[in-house]
Amino acid sequence: MTEQALTPSRVSGLGSKLHDHHLRRQAMVYVRQSHPQQVAENVESTARQYGLVERAIAWGWSPERVIVIDEDQGQSGQSMATRLGFQRLLAEVSLDHVGLILGLELSRLARSNKDWHQLLELCAIFGTLLADADGLYDPTDYNDRLLLGLRGMMNEAELYILKGRMHEGRRNKAQRGDLLNHPPMGYVRGADEDYQLDPDEQAQRVVRLIFDVFEQQGSLHGLLRYLVAHDIRLPIRPHSGATRGQLEWRRPNRMTLQNLLHHPIYAGAYRWGYRKVDPRKQQPGRPYTGRTVKPPESCEVLIKGRFPAYINWDRFESIQQRLADNRAIAAALGAPREGPALLGGLLVCGRCARRLMPAYSGKTNPLRYTCMRATIDDGVPGCLSLSGAFLDDFVVAQIMQVLQPASLELSIAAEHALRTERAQLEAHWQQRLERAHYGAARAARQYSAVEPENRLVARELERQWEEALRHEQHEQEAYARFRREQPTELTAREREAILRLAQDMPRLWAAPETAPQDRQEIVRLLLEKVTVDVQGDSEQVDVMLHWAGGVKSQHRVLRPVARYAQLSTYPRVLARIDTLRRAGVSFEQIAEHLNREGFSPPKRTDRFNGGMVARLLSRCGLHGPRPRAMGDGSVLKPHEYWLTDIARTLNMPIATVHKWQRLGWMHSRKVAVASGRLVIWADDDELERLRQLRAYQRKWPEPRYPQALTRPKERDPE
Template sequence: MNAPARLHPLETRTEKLQSRHLERLAVVYIRQSSMGQVLHHQESTKLQYSLVDMARRLGWAAERILTIDEDLGMSGASAQGRHGFQRLLAEVALDHVGIVLGVEMSRLARSNRDWHQLLELCARFGTLIGDLDGMYDPSLYNDRLLLGLKGTMSEAELHILRQRLQQGKLQKAHRGELAKPVPTGYLRTPAGDVVLDPDEEVRAVVHFIFHTFRRLGSVAGVLRVLAQRGMRIGVRMRTGPDIGTLEWRRPHRNMVVNVLRNPIYGGAYVYGRRGTDPRKQQPGRPATGRTPLLPPAKWQVCLPGQMPAYIEWEEYLRNQARLDANRAGAEGSGPVREGSALLSGLVACGKCNYRMSVQYGKARNGKRYARYVCAHDATTYGGAVCSTVTAPALDRVVAALALEALAPAALEVSLKVAREVEGERAERESLWQKRLERARYEAQRAERQYHAVEPENRLVARTLERQWEEKLAAVRTLEEEYHRQQQHLPRHLTAAEQETIRRLAQDVPRLWTAESTSVADRKTLLRLLIERVDVTAHDDSERVDVVVHWAGGQQTPTQMARPVGRLNQLARHKDLLERIRTLRRQGLTVEQIAEALNKEGWKTPTQRSPFNERLVRAMVHRHGAPARGPRPVPSDAPDAWWLADLARELNMPVITLYGWIRRGWLKSASVKGQRVAYADRKELARLKKLRERQLRFRSATRTQESRA
């Protein structure tokens, strides 16, 4: 007698199955986490597809069974990118599904958010859920509780698996044995060791990037130099049939940043430089969004000295601090930028402690001007500008202090400059020689391939001949470019030239003001000496308090005068007006008043241009002044009279005196470009009588003319 067939647990618990469920679809959901499981774990796939037969035995017709297998090879950690699961939710929400069948709950979802969303829809539309353990109705409390526990266990299982894998990787990383892709300039041997790239040109380009950044201090500057010299960065292919092949690529910003940021160049093995942010996950991918680079203090593993290095670890840390300062905006000085303002990024407002930005504009005369502006309150809160200082005035004051501080070290600076010039030439020459050597090798290789083919095989010979010609043309082009570049390379300094530099170093101000010294050079020098310049501008005057914070921690306070727009903004504008009135009472002309003010050291509101006739006349007219008194006679001629004063004394026009001088009636001379007449008391009495006779003669003449 044959034993009865053994029933599946799902078939023994059919009391929850009703006719309304059979009227709707039976959905068999099939999923495996990766394509590797699909290829190598086929028994699991067959077990999931066998649920179709289970649905037939439960009473569903073959055409009423829907198989959803679109998520094969997809992780269940999230519903994003799983089109099959999203289709399942849509079918349940449309009230098309009577039961959902799966081998286990982890096949449906490993996230409680997605799992409870499915349970909520199934409970609302009366959809059953079945797995290898039995059949459940999500609308019943006990079944809902059990399904919730299964979903929680499924999510916890995924967490445990990930934690085990992560801990295994972390333990291996702590020993420095976790293999990671190496950047340009490095190569991983078949044994797993990391070594410097055997290609000299690849290593030379990496060294050049660090040397240029050490000199310029910005990524943009390094990239600009690489582009100007037509340099390429060698990259080893990591995937594909050409894995390990060297490919020369045009440098771009991210490549330069990756070289400067990667700690392997400082000789350190590092793991965990980035964190993960689930909010940045992308559709179809797990939640492994990459955050910005973490600071070294938060790296999970950092083992200095484990890798062959291009630079010292201390220099790597300085480079990171410099890159961070370049990105700090208003909080940091930033890199050396274009523009005439020498202290851009270094000036801070003494009132609110915010960095002052640089603004460039055009004056009325068409020339560009620069000024430092504290506009934090204006840009952030819509308030008013805190203070402004013209850039040239502040630059002159700070540059003078810097030159004074630099004078004792002038000789050392000159020698360092000479060494840098020689080093730059040697480095550029080495790079060019490596490029030429590579191009010549390619041409020789093409030549050997051409000579190795049989001459009769013209089908191959023509192709190899064309390739040979192309390589020769590339060599010729590169050599021509090399000779052009040689004209711009800094030449070797002779002993006499070095001695000249030493002599010039004793006169640092001349080097500072020389035409060959660029604005960028001056900015770089100031950044090496100065950390910050605090500027406090007094709103009611031209006075500005300046405090220079040197790199060594010392401070130098000083005071300067800034240009202002109005006379009443000068601290001593009342004293200036009183001085002008005093000189006016003494009989001085506006030209003489302007000359006297300039000699006495008075400053105009602009602080740049001296007093002149136009400015003094405008000030006298605008602010009022007493009538001009008689001008003093020349000191070397006590009997001399200015013609205007003598005409006033004789009560006659000045033009009449000029007529007397032409007729010889009045003795005169030219003093300081002006006409002076000479008349003592006796001569003055004679002139008065002459004036009276002249007036009587004119009166008599008018009387006769009226009678006639």
């Protein structure tokens, strides 16, 4: 566009469109460049946009009535979500404060049809003119409105074409594996502008150590704790600033380690197109939101073997699978936790194929595995819930049977793992000492090279030399502490302890030093999945162990239940007790018979005793062996009951009957036979009263039971 086009005389239709009511309002000059780089480099274009102020003045606006809106410098015109200046412009037009909007090009105002037509509608309603280098436009005029609509469509199409052309250029370069950004940790740009391994040996060793430690620890948090505990820092080369490209050692953090473990470049692969923007997830005013991360195999470009690698591809895939399994979602195993649950993430419901959730409740926090996914997802009742202790104990017993024959191999593997770990840490410390010694020697050479008379420089070099010497001393002291805590070679006592513990796996498993996470790791190494299903509501549980390697083993175990009715052997237990009772066997002897014959009670108890047998008979309305006097029909008078019989008739505890008898709420007497037992008198009316008294529920503030229920009926004289 020539400079003559900016003069008022070359503007078409000025006299017929510009009126006094326009001049009474403000003129706004909208200034925008699409990128910060354009703001810094395209200074002439920016100057031309600011020059539009003179144009408005030439058309009749006073200088103080010409407003410049330049808040959107460096912002794209694709959307107004992040353009505060454009939003301010719309607000001013809506308030009828604007008579003219000027822009060097109409594309400066908007590159989106939605935003553009919103501006046109407001300008047409409030009679606001638009002007660019080509002319003056009135949105209320049909021809001008048609032209403005076409210009808006062309602006959006132009942006689409430009972006598509640039994107295809990047894609073409990426398909060759040449579209590179900043090198990640452990890599540098070589002379050919390609990625190479960091030439620093210690930097390479730390990167390899990170992958080794993650496979040992099994979780990102465990890796971070290990690095912090051993004071291992990360080799970082900043991408900007005064120290750009120089190697710095920084404290590890979770996000840096997570990005490193997920990056396929460490397996030698090049990826492009792994972070796409989902418009549904974008948030207004935040241009970097809405990004979704794709796995390497779903990227637009994936070239294996493109770069030098720290690990092979199979090892990288196993690390990605472990990270995916550690996620705290229903579909993943989850990372090993501090809780005692061994089968968290491994236990699967045999009815709905969903994972069972470990839970702790009550005063003692007993472990339970519960199938609650159906309740959480669909609001329907869960499938099953069972105690966790017996199931964990059963799985541990199966694992001990598998590990016991391999005790020698386990001891050898444990000793080799300890040797390897200590050798890695020893090499790391040697490189740290070498770096500290080199820094001190270099500072000494710099100090020796300066002229003694030049004290301005000598004092600073002396300070740097002393600082380097202090750092070297600090590293040597730290290394000495490391050697005291973890010698390079295993002592004879340590080797003997490893062999002894490997031969006694149950003791090693139950040792206080064995963390719950270690036990869970062992279980996950040997088992892929454990499927459970309860037979109805009984104590019988079907367990299928899916071992690593594809082998399956089916088992049936007994779980503790709360009620006798849940026992599958309950009818047989009652029949056996009744047979022994009729034979006159005592409660203790009945319990011994049941224990010998393999019967067991509920509620986490292995053996019957006499009290259990008595309570069970009482619930069933039966009684055990009685003295002969109690069987004599002449002892009891009409409507009289033995105290235990009346308790059984009213279905209430014997202790409650004793209390009512002491309070005088029922007629009673002692007999001379049967060791002076109590006899209760109750005819039909009395039985009904006692049942009502039993069922009565007091309500606050009622202090007592009604007297009509507690006063016994007058007994007829004999």
